[in-house]
Amino acid sequence: MMRRVNALALTGLSLLTGLVLWEFAARDISRVVFAPPSAVLTRLAADIASGVLPLALLGSLATLAVGFLLAVVLALPLGFAIGRNAKVAAMADPVLNAIYAVPPVAMVPFLIIWFGLFFEARVALVFLMSFFEILVTVAAGARNVDPMLLAVGRSFGAGRSRLVTRVMLPASLPFVFAALRVGLVRAINAMITAELFLAAVNLGALMKHSAQRFDTAGLLAVIVLLCLVGLAAQAGLKSLEARLLPWHVRQ
């Protein structure tokens, strides 16, 4: 208990020191080039109160939801299929590695050609960026199911379908959650990337306007908001995991 309290105190101290350093650095150098945290926080509060930021966020999240759900629905079964079949895995491996090596942003010109500049193209980028991440992680999970568990199931007379639903699925659920967490963070990245690189809308439009007016407080307010959304998404999935998979004790 004492240890936890100490760690929390140190974490708080570290964050506080960082904020203070940032504040002084920003004040000493130039407020125009880099806004201090106090200005960013007041800006964040003002933009949330005026409804500008929540409205833009809502629009952005709609893109995120559609693209991410599509990616999950397609990548989970496909990942399992690849992971459980050694031949398919060997065939998919070099192709997936090759596709994975191409930065998704480089696909943006393609997405423009196929889907235009608006909602469909943004959804496509979110899908693209999270799909492969989820696929690769789930495939690794399905491949790494402890063979002993499967053997025990088999010797107790479980048929193929029971083996899949009762042993393999639960055993690879931790990987599914890991895939969802990584995929969701990537999806959030993709969401803002799409709004900056395609037609500027929602949060991306706010950032572009702020950048044009050299308004770093406005820029940083959006960045802080995005960071909070990412952290909240991670925390949400982690607590869901703890509730659904109590046997999978981490740390």
Added chain:
Amino acid sequence: MKYNLLGIAVALAVWELAGRALGADLFAPPTVVFPEYVALLREGQMLRELASSLRQMIVGYGVACLIGIPLGVAMGRSRVCDALLHPWLSMFVVTSVASLVPLFILVFGTGFMFRAAIVFVASIWYVMLTVYHGARGIEPRFIDVGRSFGANRWRAFREILLPALYPYVITAMRIGLVHAIRAMVVAEMFIIVGYGGLIYRAGLSLSTAPLLALLVTLMLVGVAANALLRSGAQLIAPWYERRVVSASATQG
């Protein structure tokens, strides 16, 4: 190996069929991209831009590795460092590189510093995170054995901890490199310079063949760098490969 090649062949065949069906203005098939690729190689601009972009990227990525690896080890081995650094790590790992680009342009301009800084910020946290998991996961037994054979702290660090960390350091460098290349392209496409600028401009042409050729080169760079680092890991510590893969997959 046989199935690896079969997989590549199937992918190429599918690409060819899809390309023929859709046409070169939507999705150029490999038989159209290949001559275009040779032409781009001959012309030389593609490789020149690639080399200069990679040079700038290497600076940001190198600094990220130099700082990120020791910090990751410190976080993994010391509770105090972990408590101090972890909040920053968690925040920056979820922050999108693209969202930082407009800010960095205002702060650094659009020159060398901007690109190096973006690559640095994009890769250091992933390097730290991977090394951190590696350093935490080292069997306490190894160190206990060393201690009971009379190794002091420094020797235990140098002769037990460091060798046990090598494979994780290489994995961290691999993951960091993926993010560094991504960040390079993001930064360059945003201000339309360097290799990313080439990609952006290729997207405006009528045929998708030059665009695909540029992407293939990027793919080859990524795959080659990955293979190089992977064979390095295999050389230094062949027994670790599996463990690293499963550990990094569950911890994201």
